[in-house]
Every structure is written in structure tokens, then in C-alpha cells.
Amino acid sequence: MTTQPPANHNQDIVEVRDHIPRRTSDTICSSTLHRVSFHHPAYDSARLIELSAFDGPTGGIHHGTALLVCGIIAGNAWDGWLTEGRRGNKVDSDREVVLKGREYFYHVPWPTNSSEEERAQGPYKYAVVPSFQHWPFPHEDPPPGWSFNPDLTTSVASIFPVPSISSVSQAVRDRDGSCRLSGYRDGIERAHLCPRSDVEWFTQQEMDMYNISRSLVGAGLVDDTANALTLRSDIHLSFDAGTFVFTRKLDQWVSHFLAPTFNLGPEHHNTKVEIPPTVHPAFILARFAWAILPGIRNFLIRGEKRLVTLRREAGEARDTKELEKDDLCRVLGISARGRGNSPSKRQREEGTTGGAIGTAVSAKRARLDLAEPAQSKGLPDSPPATTPGLCNGDAASTPLFSQTSAPMDSPTFDAEREASERRRIATLRQSALKAQRPSDAELVCCDYNAAERANAAGREGPKKYGGAHLCMECLGAEYRDEGPCDVALVLAMEEDEGDVPVSN
Structure with a gap:
């Protein structure tokens, strides 16, 4: 209607x-x-x-x-x-x-x-x-x-005074009045012709000979009004995308x-x-x-x-x-x-090269495989297709997940089996971490600032490491992509050894 x-x-x-x-x-x-x-x-x-x-x-x-x-x-x-x-x-x-x-x-x-x-x-x-x-x-x-060749008919008033670097953008907008492509006056901004990212090429090719200002130096050479136009912001993005x-x-x-x-x-x-x-x-x-x-x-x-x-x-x-x-x-x-090239791979390769810090990082990276695999929310008890093993020649050879099928009729049985699996995994992880934990007295903590604060406060770390402050990650705690590991488990492990890590 x-x-x-x-x-x-x-x-x-x-x-x-x-x-x-x-x-x-x-x-x-x-x-x-x-x-x-x-x-x-x-x-x-x-x-x-x-x-x-x-x-x-x-x-x-x-x-x-x-x-x-x-x-x-x-x-x-x-x-x-x-x-x-x-x-x-x-x-x-x-x-x-x-x-x-x-x-x-x-x-x-x-x-x-x-x-x-x-x-x-x-x-x-x-x-x-x-x-x-x-x-x-x-x-x-x-x-x-x-x-x-320069346009000799250009009026001097259109060139001088040369704007300061801080006001170049406004000077370009005032000069052009609107987007040079669309004619719009809304949402306009300065666009470089020769990009800022190529200032090295700009300098090597002596492109500053075409600048109006003779006071620009270094990276500011490209910020001349002769190297800029006014464009609408969305058109500017398209321009910078080539x-x-x-x-x-x-x-x-x-x-x-x-x-x-x-x-x-x-x-x-x-x-x-x-x-x-x-x-x-x-x-x-x-x-x-x-x-x-x-x-x-x-x-x-x-x-x-x-x-x-x-x-x-x-x-x-x-x-x-x-x-x-x-x-x-x-x-x-x-x-x-x-x-x-993968940045993360480069970082890991760089982190495992020599020195006490490199040794610690290498040991901690190796422990990544010990994190409990993420399980499907729909099927919490389903075992993975492949069983992750312990790294660096661990003595333990028991798989992290049992490969025997169990009846899934009873929710109570499922809960008990899940709890049992988690306890067994925690035990395996604890024994593996104890075996792999570095004992180098010269080990330097990866958290430099925390170590400095501990030293300034007069707090000493575990005696077995020469009293040096070590964060929980250096002591064996590892953080997974899904989130932090069980800190309580790490503390319990340290209490068993008589060395509780100093809190940050």
C-alpha cells in the first residue's frame, strides 16, 4: 500500500x-x-x-x-x-x-x-x-x-614561501583545493608521487634536483610539494596499490x-x-x-x-x-x-645458535611437543590420528593417549577415563620436564626485566642455578598456542624438588 x-x-x-x-x-x-x-x-x-x-x-x-x-x-x-x-x-x-x-x-x-x-x-x-x-x-x-624543463610561466607566488615540513600536507591541499582525480573536496589528503619507502632510490638518483625546497635533507627529501598531489583518501589507497x-x-x-x-x-x-x-x-x-x-x-x-x-x-x-x-x-x-620465508622459523633458527641463551631457548622449544593436544569439543575422548611422542630421547615410551577403544555408553565412565588420562599425561609431562630441565648455572633468564627486578629486590632464585632468577618458562613451564599451561602443576613440580620459583 x-x-x-x-x-x-x-x-x-x-x-x-x-x-x-x-x-x-x-x-x-x-x-x-x-x-x-x-x-x-x-x-x-x-x-x-x-x-x-x-x-x-x-x-x-x-x-x-x-x-x-x-x-x-x-x-x-x-x-x-x-x-x-x-x-x-x-x-x-x-x-x-x-x-x-x-x-x-x-x-x-x-x-x-x-x-x-x-x-x-x-x-x-x-x-x-x-x-x-x-x-x-x-x-x-x-x-x-x-x-x-621547468615551467617558466609559473608565478613566483605559487612557489613561495616554501612551507615547513610540518605544514607540507596542508600546503598541498591548499594548493590543489580538491582531489585531482575526482574533484571531491571531502576526505582529501596528500599523496606522494615518488613514495617515501623509496627515499634511498630518490637520493641515489638525485631526484631532489626537481624539488622546490632546498632545505630538505635525508628522508625528508621526498616531502616536497613538487612530489605530491591531493587525492581523496580511498583513491589515495588505490594509487598506492599501483x-x-x-x-x-x-x-x-x-x-x-x-x-x-x-x-x-x-x-x-x-x-x-x-x-x-x-x-x-x-x-x-x-x-x-x-x-x-x-x-x-x-x-x-x-x-x-x-x-x-x-x-x-x-x-x-x-x-x-x-x-x-x-x-x-x-x-x-x-x-x-x-x-x-617464515619469520617464526628464522627466529627459532637464530635462537638456537650457541651460548647459554641459545641453549635455553633450544631446550624450551623442544618442550613444545609436550603440550597436550587440543581435543575436539564435540568428542573430548577421541584419540588423535597420530600420537605425539616425547622429544630429545625421553626414556618414557608410553603413548600420551591410549589407543584402546573404550565403551562410550556411560558418561560416568567417560569422565573417569578422561580424568585418568589427564593424570597420566601430567605424570609423563612432569618426568619429561625434569629430565630436560637445564642445569647450567650460567643460564640467563629469558625475561631480562623480571630478573633485574628480582636482583634489585635481593630475591634469589633456586640454589641449583647459582641463585639466579629464572622465570617459570626457563624452569620448565611452556606456553602453548591455545593458552598458558597449568601453572599449578609447575609449582607443584618445583615444590617436590624443594625449589619454588620466585614470583615476578
Whole structure:
């Protein structure tokens, strides 16, 4: 039943709007599955990078953007070209044309000093840049359509006074007025173009030459207004995830989305962006390379040797090397097996190396297997599929859980059997801990602060350990993932020996 508005027409009635319609652009492909692959012509396993192809209503990618991506990967080889086959004809389309193919090969010309015999072997095997940290910034050789020369028409009033570090964010918001991509004024914040996390690259490449402020030093070099834009907070997150970049199309700044999105891409891909004149194009290009270069990792670790250009540790010198997969994984800082190293495993390995502390940690880690296994809440008496054993050559060989089946008809019998099992487990644990407990008089407690407090208060620990304070964990108590162990049991064990641990 429809509710009728009041009959009094002198009063205004609230109007409820329909849901906000999704804004889409006719400059973006509606299919998020349209992608274009770019290949290296000198390798059998040749796919360099795969890009989302959102340009145009039926898909495709801007020719100039494709050349920029491949040129960066090839170490700023702006004289390269695309072909539709490994040895196909050059794509002679204008740089502003949308490429409709699904696969292209990026070629770089042979060096001028190469012989005819070398050229006859096939396409030139150019080196690639493995990561942003190894990418050399082209200070003297900007890409086609880009310029690193300062805008001499910029008013002095828009540059000075240079804000202090504490007020840079506010200065950037005041300068831009709104999000540079969406035009929103709500929830806006400063976004770095060259990220703070790459200040080392920023310093090594002398990117501070493009800063407005000359007073920034160290890690603060990246905090210049020339290296920042104002973005809406959610768009900022997407920007920092490498979802989109800014680039040149038709001699103007536009946004270019690299990955599918539900809303941002359909609303803002290929949107003209007003970049403030004090934002330097060098930082925009740096952000472009930062977002693109992670996309070639699969090419590098596919198994075949790769020719790469590496930055030396000191200076701007470069080395070109052909590296195996394992070496490339080390360069990229990833595991050759495709799995990250476990921090917990590293900590345990580091903790078991030598010294009194290492011995204590090793002994305590070994006791982890003594914790009572967690049982199913639904079936408290069900034995585990495999029986955990005692560690470090324990004399006890009795399994922790009896493998004989018992009738489950009587709840009383079940409770008695459970209590009996728990008592037997406690007895086994106690005997094992006594056998494994370290007796080194030089043992240092893992809880340094507690030991210091005990010493300051004049409290001595067990005599067998030279009076040193030891926490319950060092004395044999171990803590399981499910929670702390039975402290009362540990205290009872210590009382049996005549040495009660000093409480913290």
C-alpha cells in the first residue's frame, strides 16, 4: 500500500532520491578481461608484461602508453617499436592510436657498433630492468611527449614561501583545493608521487634536483610539494596499490588504470587531470615506473636465464648480467620456491645458535611437543590420528593417549577415563620436564626485566642455578598456542624438588 503525503500543501515534503547511478565512461572498455601481452623477441619464454587494455569502448591500449611501458622495462629505450609477431612488421600507427591486438613484441635496435653477423642472428637481446630500485632515471632523456624543463610561466607566488615540513600536507591541499582525480573536496589528503619507502632510490638518483625546497635533507627529501598531489583518501589507497597512474595522452595529463576496479576505473579512466604547475613531471614518471616494473617479475623467474641491468651498490654505474632464476630471485628479494620465508622459523633458527641463551631457548622449544593436544569439543575422548611422542630421547615410551577403544555408553565412565588420562599425561609431562630441565648455572633468564627486578629486590632464585632468577618458562613451564599451561602443576613440580620459583 502506497503512503499518501499529507493534504496540507503549505508544507514541504521530503523527497527521497533513487540510488546514485553508476557513472561510466564511454572511453573505457566494459570488459575487465581484455588484456594485452608484450613479449621480448629474443626469448622462447618471452612474455614481458601483461596489461589491462581499457582504452576505447571495445578494448585496446593507447600506443604511446604501451611504448612508454616497454621502454621503461628496457632501460629507457625510447627508440623501440612494436610488432605483431616475433619477426613481424613494425606497427606504424600514430602514438595516439588505440592498439586492438592481444599480443605484441617490443624490439630495441641493435647497437650501432654491432656487426652484420650479429644482426643476422635475429632480434636484439636487450637487457631489462628487474625492479624500480635498479631503474635509472632518464634525467637527460625524457620519453617522447614529456619534458623535465621547468615551467617558466609559473608565478613566483605559487612557489613561495616554501612551507615547513610540518605544514607540507596542508600546503598541498591548499594548493590543489580538491582531489585531482575526482574533484571531491571531502576526505582529501596528500599523496606522494615518488613514495617515501623509496627515499634511498630518490637520493641515489638525485631526484631532489626537481624539488622546490632546498632545505630538505635525508628522508625528508621526498616531502616536497613538487612530489605530491591531493587525492581523496580511498583513491589515495588505490594509487598506492599501483592501480592507476598519470601519463600523457593527446598532449595532456590523464589517468590510466592498470588493473580492474568496480568504480574508480569506469568513472575515471582516461580522465583529464589538472596537474598543478609546481608538480614536477619527473616525479609523475617515477611513479609510473614504480607501478609498472613489478609486473615483469614472472618474466624474470620463469626459469630461463635473463639479461638484466643492475645498479651497483655505490654510485650510478650499471652492470649488465645474465642471471639464473635463483640469482634473480635474490635480486627481487623473493623465494625461488614461490613461498616467503617464515619469520617464526628464522627466529627459532637464530635462537638456537650457541651460548647459554641459545641453549635455553633450544631446550624450551623442544618442550613444545609436550603440550597436550587440543581435543575436539564435540568428542573430548577421541584419540588423535597420530600420537605425539616425547622429544630429545625421553626414556618414557608410553603413548600420551591410549589407543584402546573404550565403551562410550556411560558418561560416568567417560569422565573417569578422561580424568585418568589427564593424570597420566601430567605424570609423563612432569618426568619429561625434569629430565630436560637445564642445569647450567650460567643460564640467563629469558625475561631480562623480571630478573633485574628480582636482583634489585635481593630475591634469589633456586640454589641449583647459582641463585639466579629464572622465570617459570626457563624452569620448565611452556606456553602453548591455545593458552598458558597449568601453572599449578609447575609449582607443584618445583615444590617436590624443594625449589619454588620466585614470583615476578
